[in-house]
Amino acid sequence: MELDKDSLQFVFGSTIRALHKATALEFDKSGLEISPEQYHLLKIIASKEDSIQAELAEIMQLDKSGIMRHIDQMEARGFVQRVNDAQDRRKKYIVLTESGIQKLDNCKIALDKMANTILKGVSDAELLIFKQVLTKLKENAGG
Structure with a gap:
């Protein structure tokens, strides 16, 4: 089969694989010591006031154990911390630390630098259409 x-x-x-690889390389070159998945996870945590592991797994479309590994690694590096819910001690919120906020800012700088390279020759209008088409594809695929 061809x-x-x-x-x-x-x-x-x-x-997608090329962009993921380019992101990982840019993060390495910048000395950020974070994976593209962990960056996206930090962004999600930063955008939600009350993030719990199950919700993060659903948003990232990963299983709970995969999310837990990322959270454990990021907690060990001081980017996030787990905070107990006042009413339900079994429930833990994942929140950014000051170090995590700084890491997000540094990742944004690296990604802005990378965007200049990967978007070379792509107009704003083309990028807008591309995003609209991707959104339609995602909706049509049931996502």
């Missing part, structure tokens, strides 16, 4: 390199799935998948 590989169809023009198929939407191939082009999209290879683009």
Whole structure:
């Protein structure tokens, strides 16, 4: 069977892998010591006031044990902390620390630098259309 390199799935998948790899390399070059997944997780935690592990797993579309590994690693590095719920001691919120906020800011700087490279030759109008098409594809796929 011949590989169809023009198929939407191939082009999209290879683009996502390339962007993920470029992000990881930029984070490494910048000395950030964080994975792209952990960066996205920090962004989600920063945007939600009361983040719990189950919700984070659902948003990231990862299993709970995968999210727990990321949270454990980030907690060990001081980027997040677990805080007990006042009414339900079994429930723990994941919150950013000052170090986590600083890490997010540093990642944003690295990503802005990377954007200048990866968006070279792409107009604002093309980028807007691309985002709209991606949104439609996601909705049509049931996401």
